[in-house]
Amino acid sequence: MIDIEITIQEGCIPEEIRDALVTSINDAFDQTFGSNHESISINWLQIPKGFGFRGGVPSTTSNVRGVIPDGCDQKTREALLSQIGENWCSVSGVLEDEVIISMRDRSWNG
Amino acid sequence: MPNYRCLIPKDALSYDQRARIATAFTDVHCGISAAPRNFVHVQFIEQDGNSQISNTHGNSEITFDTKYYIAGGNRAGRPPEVKDQILVGLIEEFCRISGVSRNDVSGHISEGPASWVMEGGHILPEPGEEPPEWYQNDV
Numbered sequence: 001m002i003d004i005e006i007t008i009q010e011g012c013i014p015e016e017i018r019d020a021l022v023t024s025i026n027d028a029f030d031q032t033f034g035s036n037h038e039s040i041s042i043n044w045l046q047i048p049k050g051f052g053f054r055g056g057v058p059s060t061t062s063n064v065r066g067v068i069p070d071g072c073d074q075k076t077r078e079a080l081l082s083q084i085g086e087n088w089c090s091v092s093g094v095l096e097d098e099v100i101i102s103m104r105d106r107s108w109n110g
Numbered sequence: 111m112p113n114y115r116c117l118i119p120k121d122a123l124s125y126d127q128r129a130r131i132a133t134a135f136t137d138v139h140c141g142i143s144a145a146p147r148n149f150v151h152v153q154f155i156e157q158d159g160n161s162q163i164s165n166t167h168g169n170s171e172i173t174f175d176t177k178y179y180i181a182g183g184n185r186a187g188r189p190p191e192v193k194d195q196i197l198v199g200l201i202e203e204f205c206r207i208s209g210v211s212r213n214d215v216s217g218h219i220s221e222g223p224a225s226w227v228m229e230g231g232h233i234l235p236e237p238g239e240e241p242p243e244w245y246q247n248d249v
Contacts, residue, residue: 005164007153050125051154053132055147063113063151065166074225081228096231100111100151103226110167110183110220 002029002040004066010049012060012098017091018044024087025064032080038069063100064088070105077103111227111234112139112219113151114200117163117179120156127208128154134203142196143188143237146244149229167220178210180217185224187237193219 004025013021022042029037052059064084072080081101088099114135123131132152139150155163162173167183180200184193197219205212224234235241 005166047153047155051128051156053129053136053152055150056129056133056136056152058129059151059153061151077226078228078233081233082231085228085231097229100227100229102111102222102228104167104222105226108167108222109170110165110222 002038002066002068004040004042004064005045006042007045007047007063007065009047009052009059009061012094013062013092020091021088024091025084028080028083028087031083032076060094061098061100062088062092062094064102066103067106068103070107072103072105111149111151111183111185111222111224111229112143112145113166113183114139114153115163115166115181116152116154116204117157117160117174117181118154119158119177122156122178122210123154123208130207131204134207135200138199138203139196142192142199144240145237146240149244165220167222172218172220174216174218176214176216178204178208178215180204180215182217182219184219184221185227185234185237186221187224193221 026040029040054061080103084101085096085099089096135152136147136150139145140147161175162171163181165172172181197217201215201217204215224236227234
C-alpha cells in the first residue's frame, strides 16, 4: 500500500475538489508507473486557520507526502513528483509554489 | 522543508504566541542553516493525551513523554551538531515565547534526502547549495 498524507491549510482547498485531487494523484501514479503500482491510501490533515505558517507568516501551502516502495530511481521519482504537482495545480488552480510534494522510500528511517 | 510541527495541548497558546514562535523558528533555522526563510513551515497541532505522532520523514511513529513536542523534518546532509544546534534553539525560543518550562518540551528532527522533495516546481537543492533565486521571495 502506498500511503499518502495530504496536509492543507483551512480555507485553501475546498472540500468539493478533494475527490478530484485524490483522483489526480492516482492518475499521476498511473501516468508514471502504468498500472503496475500498489494501491494508494490517502489521508487528509487540515491545519486550522492561525495554526500554519510559512516563512513566519500565515501559510496557504499544501503538502503531499507519501511513502513508496524502495528502489525508485531518481528520474522516475522526479517524474512522479512533477506529475503530482502538475495535476494538483490543474485541479486546484493554485500556483506550483503553493504545493510541496515528497515521496520517500518505505525503508527510510529518517 | 524544513517542517516543524509543534504538538501542544488544546488552547495552550494564543494566536500571537503561535505567530511569534513561527517567526522565531524561522529566525533560528535560517540563522543557523542559511536556508531561505520561505522554506520554513511551522504548524501547531493541538492534541491532549496523545504521546505519539507519525514521522513525516521516516517509517515509524515518534513517541514522546512531554506536554509539548517539536517534531521537525529537515533536508539530510547537515552535520549532526548543526541539527542539534537548531533543535536547541527552537526549544529555547518556544519556551521563551510561551512561558512553558523547559522540562515540559522535547523534540526531534528527522531528515530526508532533498532530492525526494519538490517545492515550487523544483527538486530541492542539497543544504548549502541553494541558488540565489531561491532567496528572492524571502519575507
